[in-house]
Amino acid sequence: MPAIRFRSWLPTVTGRLSFSSFGHSLHPSPTEYTNRAAADERCLVCSQGRIGIDATIPLSLAQAIWDRDGDLVYVALCKAVAIGQRRQEALTGHVFIVQRKVAWQEAEQIVEALRRLLASYVDPERSGQLSTFIENEWDNCIRELKRRCAFEVEVEICRSGKTTITVDEESLTNPNRPSLGNTRQLQERFAHRLAAQVFYFLRDIGHHHQHHDPTTDTIVDLFRFDGSDDFSWREQVLYNIYRTIIQYKRNPQNKQFHECLGLLAYASTFQEVSKQELDPTTAQQLPYFHAIGLERSLSSMQAVSQLANERAVRRNAILQNIILWVVGFVISVIGLLQVTETKIEEPSAMLRLFGRFAVQSTEYLAGMVGFAILATVMLHSETRFNPKKWRVVINLVRTVSAWPKSLSGGFFVLIGFLVLALLYWVVQAV
Numbered sequence: 001m002p003a004i005r006f007r008s009w010l011p012t013v014t015g016r017l018s019f020s021s022f023g024h025s026l027h028p029s030p031t032e033y034t035n036r037a038a039a040d041e042r043c044l045v046c047s048q049g050r051i052g053i054d055a056t057i058p059l060s061l062a063q064a065i066w067d068r069d070g071d072l073v074y075v076a077l078c079k080a081v082a083i084g085q086r087r088q089e090a091l092t093g094h095v096f097i098v099q100r101k102v103a104w105q106e107a108e109q110i111v112e113a114l115r116r117l118l119a120s121y122v123d124p125e126r127s128g129q130l131s132t133f134i135e136n137e138w139d140n141c142i143r144e145l146k147r148r149c150a151f152e153v154e155v156e157i158c159r160s161g162k163t164t165i166t167v168d169e170e171s172l173t174n175p176n177r178p179s180l181g182n183t184r185q186l187q188e189r190f191a192h193r194l195a196a197q198v199f200y201f202l203r204d205i206g207h208h209h210q211h212h213d214p215t216t217d218t219i220v221d222l223f224r225f226d227g228s229d230d231f232s233w234r235e236q237v238l239y240n241i242y243r244t245i246i247q248y249k250r251n252p253q254n255k256q257f258h259e260c261l262g263l264l265a266y267a268s269t270f271q272e273v274s275k276q277e278l279d280p281t282t283a284q285q286l287p288y289f290h291a292i293g294l295e296r297s298l299s300s301m302q303a304v305s306q307l308a309n310e311r312a313v314r315r316n317a318i319l320q321n322i323i324l325w326v327v328g329f330v331i332s333v334i335g336l337l338q339v340t341e342t343k344i345e346e347p348s349a350m351l352r353l354f355g356r357f358a359v360q361s362t363e364y365l366a367g368m369v370g371f372a373i374l375a376t377v378m379l380h381s382e383t384r385f386n387p388k389k390w391r392v393v394i395n396l397v398r399t400v401s402a403w404p405k406s407l408s409g410g411f412f413v414l415i416g417f418l419v420l421a422l423l424y425w426v427v428q429a430v
Contacts, residue, residue, distance in 0.1 A: 002169075003166050003167060003168045003169065004166070004167045004172075004188060004191045004192075004195075004224075005164060005165070005166050005167075005224075005225045005226070005227060006164070006165045006166075006167075006192065006195050006196075006199070006222045006223060006224055006225055007162065007163065007164050007165075007222070007223060007225040007230075007233045008163050008165075008199055008220055008221065008222045008223060008233065008237065009161045009162060009163065009220055009234075009237050009270055009273075010157060010161040010163050010202065010203055010206055010207050010220075011161065011203075011207055011219075011220060011266045011269075011270075012160075012161045012207070012269065013265050013266065013269055014269070015160060015161075015269050015272065015273050016159050016160065017157070017158075017159050017160075017161055017206060019035075019037075019042055019044075019080055019088060019091055019159075020035065020037065020042075021206070021208075022035055022044055022046070022078075022091065022205055022206045023035045023044055023046040023205055024205070025048065025204045025205045027204055028048075028049075028050055028051065028204075029048060029049045029050070030048075031046055031047065031048040031205060032046070032047050032048070032112075032115070033045060033046035033047070033115070033205070034046075034115045034118045034119045036118050036119065036121050036130065037080070037088075037130075038121065038123060038124055038129075038130040039124055039129075039130075040082065040087045040088065041079070041080065041088075041129065041130040041131055042079065042080035042088055042091075042130075043078070043079050043080075043118055043130060043131070043134060043138075044076060044077070044078045044079075044091065044093075045075075045076070045077055045111065045114055045115045045118055045141075046075070046076045046205055047073055047074065047075045047076075047108075047111055048073070048074050048201065048204070048205065049071075049072070049073050049074075049100065050072050050073075050074055050197075050201065051071060051072070071099070071100050071101065072097055072098070072099060072100060072150075073097070073098045073099075073100055073104050073107075073108075074095060074096070074097055074098075074198070074201045075095065075096045075098060075107075075111055075145060075149075076093065076094075076095045076155075076201070076202070076205065077093045077094050077095075077096075077114075077138070077141065077142060077145075078091040078092060078093030078094075078155065078157075079091070079092060079093055079131070083158070086159075089158065089159050090156055090157060090158045090159065091155075091156070091157040092154075092155065092156045092157075093154070093155060094142060094145075094152060094153070094154055094155070095152070095153050095155050095198045095201065095202070096145040096146075096149040096151070096152050097149055097150050097151040097152070097194065097197075097198070098145065098148060098149050098150065099150050099176075102150075102176075103148035103149070103176070106144075106148065107144065107145055107148045107149075110140070110141050110144045110145070111141060111145075113137065113141075114134065114137050114138060114141045117133075117134055117137050118134055121133055121134070146170075148176070149174070149176065150174065150176045151171055151174065151194050151198075152170070152171045152174070153165050153166060153167050153171065153194075153195055153198050154166040154168070155198070155202065157202065157206065160273045160276075160277065161270070161273065162273075162277070163199065163202060164225065165195045165198055165199060165222065167191040167194075167195055171191075172187050172190075172191060192222070192224070195222055196221065196222045199222045203220075219240060219241060219244045219263065220237055220240060220241065221236070221237075221240055223236050223237070230277070230278065230282075231278065231282050231285065231286075234270075234274045234278070234286065235286065235287060237270060238267060238270065238271065238274075238286065238287055238289070239287065241263055241266060241267040241270070242267060242289055244263060245260050245263050245264060245267070245294070248260045248263070249297075249298065249301070260298050261295065261298055261299075264291055264294060264295055264298070267289065267291065268291050271286060271289075274286060
């Protein structure tokens, strides 16, 4: 059975990745890594716990429910190689996925021994060549991880960001992997999904999320590569980036504008990189996007949004001042009534009713005032009661939708009863 290959691009604004920074990442959990270089050689050993669940459940909730370090451990063993006359032009090696509860306890000791040996390397004069210094331990680690892992791929990451992931027959027939059928179609689908997770792992340890939230960074996906067509996957990457920019552009918020400008820089860089790596005839077929015009449009929309936000801030400040003035006035009047000897002979019926209600139902009065303040603030806020912009609501709906129908139905019924109880409480208070 032939190997299955995929390609994508690790985003880099400069068009050249820095291999010396590979390995460090805090998302979704801190990595344990050693990245050592000597002369023309570089070796990387990196492991990270990741949660192997569906994306409908928010990452923070998943980390609170399950082990924060994840139920799967991704291990990367890579070396820098030369391409032509350029030294350390690509990182090549293996990435293994190991189940934490099944085989990681023994595999961790082997990986940790290799990391310690790599960290103890001094320089070529005292320790010899780097590849020779760790050769035996490196080969042993790969051999043991192949025996214990649930999935394995070969990776190649070029300086330009071009990333190739290869799934061979040995990984598809691994007895440790989950059984998803024996047909070629199911195996290819399985390989694509796991290779995409490997790509996200490589992206996290080699790319800093400066222009987007790392928990939602699926802007650049992984695409099938037949070994000869170097154009189709580049076209899809460009479409993905610009599609995300347009989606952000339709949701005018200051944060989205900054992300759009950052993604626009990525798109321009990738287009230039692709023109250098493709032949001139094929490069002309890349989709053309007017980056300068889009940037001007984003800057204009950002200025309008900032003006609207400044007006909203001024309105909220005026509202807060009015509320504070009313509260201060009431407190002042109450204080004056406490110290003055003047008596009110015939207070109005409305004043007596309000005083009786304030004394006998203090908690109801406080609830009504708090509800009125909350409603006023939300009316003058940026969301304007638009549930599509409430990330908490979206995550809650997605999570509940993943539950069984009987459980999710009961949850929504309970929410309905709580809303009715709140309305009844408000009516009784009035």
